[in-house]
Amino acid sequence: MTSLRVGTLDQPAEAGRSRPDEPLLEVTGLCVDYGIGPDAVHAVLDADLVLHRGEVLGLAGESGSGKSTFAYAATRLLRAPGVITGGSVRFHLGQGDDIDLLAADEAQLRRLRWAHIAVVMQSAMNALNPVMSIGDQLGDVLQAHRPDMDRAARRDRAVQLLDMVGITADRLRSYPHELSGGMRQRVMIAMALALEPQMVIMDEPTTALDVVTQREILEELTALRDRLGFAVLFITHDLSLLIEIADSIAIMYGGRIAERARATALFRAPRHPYTLGLLGSFPSLHGPRVHMTGIAGSPPDLRNPPTGCPFHPRCGYVMERCRTELPPLRPVARADAADPRVAACWLQDGSAPPPAELARPAPDPGPYPGPGVSGTPADTEGGAA
């Protein structure tokens, strides 16, 4: 019953093979504009992405690459002047029940939001209500979505949620300004998990935090994910962080998905020149110091996008074909079934061997790093049950 729709939709070929578990969110050909008419800016173009149950999918890209727009459009959170101009988004509730998010009406979306899809915003200070206590804000969510809970039950649940993210119950009466940045972000995570959603969108959740706090929150998040089994769409510009925490990573550039692969495969064996350049933009903490160059040029102006491949003006491997023809996102030539991955680059179409830097052997993928649907005992301390 789980594999009802795998293969029936026009999705990247990787989806059906890479994991036995079912997809949760399937995005096909999503297009988003800002504004309408001839002056519209195409912020997301023909983006395909599949998020599986329990998976941490990283969405990385520079500012203006369309990563946040993609996530907000796919969940119908996009506000005007953003307009969804095409594509389909299906959310699978389970038991063969699925919803076309782009066709859903307000009432359907209302039932879906928070209960099934929750969002953790980047700026906790702006996302939390400054004049309501933490306890009241958590209670508010529960009151709206779980009308059968009484006041005491709501309070118990709020305590439980705060405890889950390592905040003591005496903070229920605190106001957002009384909490540190890390605690505010933890409250945001607790609120997002209040109704046990199947999917959590995290939009740069730790960007404004110090590294130690960031690491603590990511550890907690990983433990919660292992325990509760929700899927995460993690949006960030920090690829080095994403490689550590994500199961698989999609790289966006100029509104399009440039490459998608497992995190380790993407790190050890990138297939798209932009991914290679991005990896070369993060200095290492080990080994001899080597001169690194980053990527020449600057990100594309979406009002005036380049023809052909959006990356070609900055690409070191540019060919004549790249200037005129847009490379489709498709399985990398010579990819084996054990390492299915997609890239949008003419170098990878199999007509000629790609440059050595873009053809490194992928590491042994091993078992898929996501939590199995069977559920693993995540608690590291009390594992002897």
Add this chain to the structure above:
Amino acid sequence: MTAPSAAPALPVTGVPVLEARSLVKHFPVHRKGRRTQRGAMVHAVDDVSIAVPEASITAVVGESGCGKSTLTQMLARLIRPTSGELLLSGSPAARRSAREYAGQVQMVLQDPFASLNLVHTVRYHLARPLRIHGLGPDGNSLDDEITSLLERVALSPQNADKYPHELSGGQRQRVAIARALAVRPRVLLADEPVSMLDVSIRLGVLNLLADLRERERLAILYVTHDIASARYLGDTIAVMYAGQIIERGPAVTVTDQPSHPYTQLLLAAAPDPDRPSPAALRGRGAPPSLVSPPAGCRFHPRCPYAMAICAQQAPPSIKVASGHVSACWLHAKDAAPDTPQNPGPVSGPIPLTTTSQQDSRPPQGEST
């Protein structure tokens, strides 16, 4: 072109261009409330000494609130230290006028979207320091001077007549650097110069700073929260915590053999795809309140190796290797090796990959 050549022409090893000795900055807390005593102070920077030598990059690394920006502003003489001394080429900076000092020490700010004036062209931004400091057209015209400034930061001269909004983030930061270079300074203070830029163009700006160090023998202070970029760019790294420098040494040594537990914590928390196993944080928690900082070592409430002395006496800077100092009692020669709470190492660099025997918590088997 007429830089005062007080220093010998040979590579300067003795006198750093800019030196701070025991800088202290306390900000008074102006708050009416029962909980805050009168005369309470935020100890933003306490007893910090730092030297910025010619043709080198000194990286200052720390988390937000550690005092690194306050330190930079004191070095730029934007704020007056509570106490301490600032030496420019070996002579007290206080003797110089603000303008004379600014002719030698320039600053690049974090946000190039805010530090450039939106209603003025690039040309205006670059001509202004030239005029103010009397470096205007003498012999060569102002246009030539502006062209050469833009070329020094790898921008095409056609950008001179553009407005900031017509430039990308990386180009704007290059303009801000060119503006700082206009007065031919000897010291460049760069406060988080790349943290607002897109990742793919950060290295371009960092490499520009490295070039300026080589080409123009600039003394550069690079302030950042990103220890990986400090390792990449810096010759020396100074790590700040709660208003103090707690470790200083050659960049690669500090990151490869960190000797202070806080530096180890920072490195363990930094994103690192090469990490073989998940990071183990030792010293969780948050920095202390700087209104009433902890007695002794300011890191001791979080420190996994804290000893009795750490709560009583502030550790001095202890030499752990040539040019590498650490403000930690673990490195003192006479550190009590048999302190019961401290089964950790007592001298020499603490290995970054500490084993569980140094864990202060009892092993799990004994607890049940």
